[in-house]
Every structure is written in structure tokens, then in C-alpha cells.
Amino acid sequence: MSVLQLRYVTGPRRDQTLIFSGRRVRLGRSRDNDVTLPEEPAPNASAHHAEVRREGAEWWIVDLESLNGTRLNGAAVDRAELHTGDVIAIGDLELAVEIGERSRRWLTATTAIAILAIAALAFVLVRQVRRTSFEAVAAAAPQSVYLLAVDDRGQRTVTGTAFAVDGAGALLATNAHVVDALKRRSEQGLQPVAIMSDHAAAIPLRRTWVHPEWRKGSVEHDVALVELAGHPALTPLRLGDGRAVERLHRGAPLATFGFPAVSTDPQRPRGRLAVDVVGDVRLPYIEVGLLIAPGTSGSPVFDQAGTVVGMVVGGDFVTVNDGRGRRPSGSGVNWVIAVTVLRELLDGIK
Numbered sequence: 358m359s360v361l362q363l364r365y366v367t368g369p370r371r372d373q374t375l376i377f378s379g380r381r382v383r384l385g386r387s388r389d390n391d392v393t394l395p396e397e398p399a400p401n402a403s404a405h406h407a408e409v410r411r412e413g414a415e416w417w418i419v420d421l422e423s424l425n426g427t428r429l430n431g432a433a434v435d436r437a438e439l440h441t442g443d444v445i446a447i448g449d450l451e452l453a454v455e456i457g458e459r460s461r462r463w464l465t466a467t468t469a470i471a472i473l474a475i476a477a478l479a480f481v482l483v484r485q486v487r488r489t490s491f492e493a494v495a496a497a498a499p500q501s502v503y504l505l506a507v508d509d510r511g512q513r514t515v516t517g518t519a520f521a522v523d524g525a526g527a528l529l530a531t532n533a534h535v536v537d538a539l540k541r542r543s544e545q546g547l548q549p550v551a552i553m554s555d556h557a558a559a560i561p562l563r564r565t566w567v568h569p570e571w572r573k574g575s576v577e578h579d580v581a582l583v584e585l586a587g588h589p590a591l592t593p594l595r596l597g598d599g600r601a602v603e604r605l606h607r608g609a610p611l612a613t614f615g616f617p618a619v620s621t622d623p624q625r626p627r628g629r630l631a632v633d634v635v636g637d638v639r640l641p642y643i644e645v646g647l648l649i650a651p652g653t654s655g656s657p658v659f660d661q662a663g664t665v666v667g668m669v670v671g672g673d674f675v676t677v678n679d680g681r682g683r684r685p686s687g688s689g690v691n692w693v694i695a696v697t698v699l700r701e702l703l704d705g706i707k
Contacts, residue, residue: 361416363375363452384406385406386406395450415438441456491659495614503554509547516535516542520657521591522582528545533580533581550562552623562588582702609634614659616656617651633646646693668699
């Protein structure tokens with residue numbers, strides 16, 4: 358059977374290879390495509406840009422009347438046959454083509470048993486890696502994750518979560534809407550403070566920055582930085598990059614560490630670890646469960662390697678009339694914003 362391989366020549370997924378044996382491969386920005394092209398402020402790709410079709414033993418590239426066209430080896434094409442070594446270009450993204458035959462092999466019973474044994478061992482090892490990775494996160498996070506609260510003559514009120522991103526600069530990262538809430542409370546005479554997990558000492562905040570494109574009521578660019586007074590020594594978490602974010606997919610395990618208000622003692626906060634999987638990816642947003650609740654806004658979100666790939670930005674909450682504020686709706690739909698947006702703000706203040 359004729360098999361098509363497409364290898365990324367450019368872009369954040371450079372050198373990754375996709376293999377297809379079906380009759381049709383769809384390319385475009387929409388997430389219902391087989392090859393999803395990156396979203397950009399001024400995208401060069403259409404939602405459904407082109408298709409690669411298998412006709413007999415041959416593969417053809419067909420442009421789907423896209424706005425900016427499809428190029429094959431540098432030339433614009435509406436429809437053209439593909440050969441090994443060809444390069445498809447859509448905007449700035451290039452994909453190298455390789456076409457081959459996939460042979461069918463009958464496995465002996467011994468070979469099949471060996472493969473099953475290897476698969477079983479791999480399953481056990483993967484489970485062990487996942488468990489160990491998040492145990493390591495649970496052990497390390499308390500040194501880097503802080504409760505943000507307001508202090509009223511010794512009585513503290515939970516506002517959100519923050520985590521260390523710059524040890525020398527004494528910087529914590531959190532949500533812009535959390536910083537906005539702290540600012541409003543400070544105007545009422547209350548003192549915004551940060552308290553490390555499993556500790557009691559409160560550290561006043563010195564300065565704050567919010568992403569210049571954030572707007573109140575929006576999750577877009579909802580990231581901020583907080584500088585601690587006195588510049589105490591911090592243990593920053595390891596931030597992921599664009600490649601770490603691009604690797605996220607439905608079903609990928611994630612963990613978060615934060616302070617749900619309903620179960621947190623602000624006098625001596627103790628962070629909670631929650632583990633779940635990715636429900637959907639709509640970059641720069643990632644849909645998760647993770648037991649997100651009021652107070653966990655700004656919590657770091659970790660992949661299996663213990664790298665921060667995002668930040669809790671919002672949950673599906675409802676307001677209840679029992680005098681105790683907002684509660685999770687029960688839908689389980691909650692959102693994380695990718696760490697790349699936080700990196701934009703960090704780069705902007707340096």
C-alpha cells in the first residue's frame with residue numbers, strides 16, 4: 358500500500374514526521390484537519406487550505422481555493438502529482454514529501470508474544486514515569502508556589518496563586534485579573550501579600566506588571582508579574598517553550614499546584630496537587646479538568662517532565678446566593694493559558 362510521509366521543514370515542529378495511509382489528508386488552520394497549521398495574527402493559511410489525495414498508487418496535492426495559494430517546489434499549483442523529495446509550502450510552513458510502500462507481514466506466534474511482552478513492559482514503565490514525575494512536582498512545587506492574599510490587621514483573605522519565575526528579580530507570575538483584584542483591595546487600605554506554601558510568613562508586594570493587551574473580564578493575555586518587597590531569594594520553576602506547548606494533545610497528562618479558597622488556611626497555606634489530562638487544545642488555551650476552583654487562578658500547570666506549560670486562567674463557575682460567593686458549576690470545563698503568553702510579558706519587562 359502506498360504510504361505518504363510529510364516532514365516539517367520549518368516551524369515549531371521542525372523535523373517531526375507524519376505518516377498517512379488513508380486516501381485523503383486535509384491541511385489547514387481548522388482543528389478538524391489531519392494536519393493543523395499554526396494560528397497566527399495574520400495567518401497565511403486558510404481554515405481548509407489544501408488536500409493530499411491518493412488516487413491509485415499516486416498522491417496528488419489539491420489546493421482548496423485557498424486565499425494565499427499552495428506552492429509545490431516553489432511554484433503555485435491548483436493540482437499536481439507528488440513525488441519523494443517534493444516540498445509543499447503553505448505560507449511560511451514547508452513540508453517535505455516522501456512516498457513509499459508499506460509491506461504486510463504475518464507475525465509468528467513467538468514474535469507476537471514478544472511484542473505483547475514489550476508493550477506490557479512499556480505500559481508499566483510509562484505509568485511509573487507518570488507517577489514519579491508528578492510526585493517530583495508535588496515535592497518541589499511548595500518551594501516555588503505562593504498564595505496571594507490581602508491582609509487586614511493579621512486576617513488574610515485568599516485572592517489567587519502565583520509561582521516563582523525569576524529568582525534574582527524576586528518575580529512571581531499570576532493572572533492579570535488576580536493583580537487587578539489585589540490592586541482594588543489595596544485601594545481599600547488592605548495589604549497585598551504573598552505566602553509560600555507550607556509557611557506562615559507574609560511578604561508584601563512591591564511592584565506589579567500586567568500584559569499590555571489584557572482587558573478586564575477577558576482571559577486573553579490574562580497574565581501578570583509580581584515583584585516581592587525585599588527581594589527574597591526565590592526558587593523559580595522551569596518554564597517551557599513553544600515546542601513544549603506544541604507537544605500537548607488530547608489525553609496528555611497534566612498537573613497543577615495551587616490554593617483553592619474553600620480549603621485553604623491563609624494563615625498557613627498548604628498547596629494542593631491535582632492531576633488530569635488535556636481535554637482539548639485551542640492555543641493559546643488548553644481545556645482541562647484539574648479541579649479548578651476560586652483561589653487557583655494563576656496556578657502553574659506542569660507536563661510530565663515537570664516543566665511549566667501553562668497557567669490556570671479561568672473556570673466554569675456559578676454565583677450562589679448563600680453568602681459564600683462563586684462555586685464550580687460542575688461542567689468540568691476549565692482553561693489554562695499557554696506559558697508562551699507569560700514569556701511575552703517576561704521578555705517585555707527585561
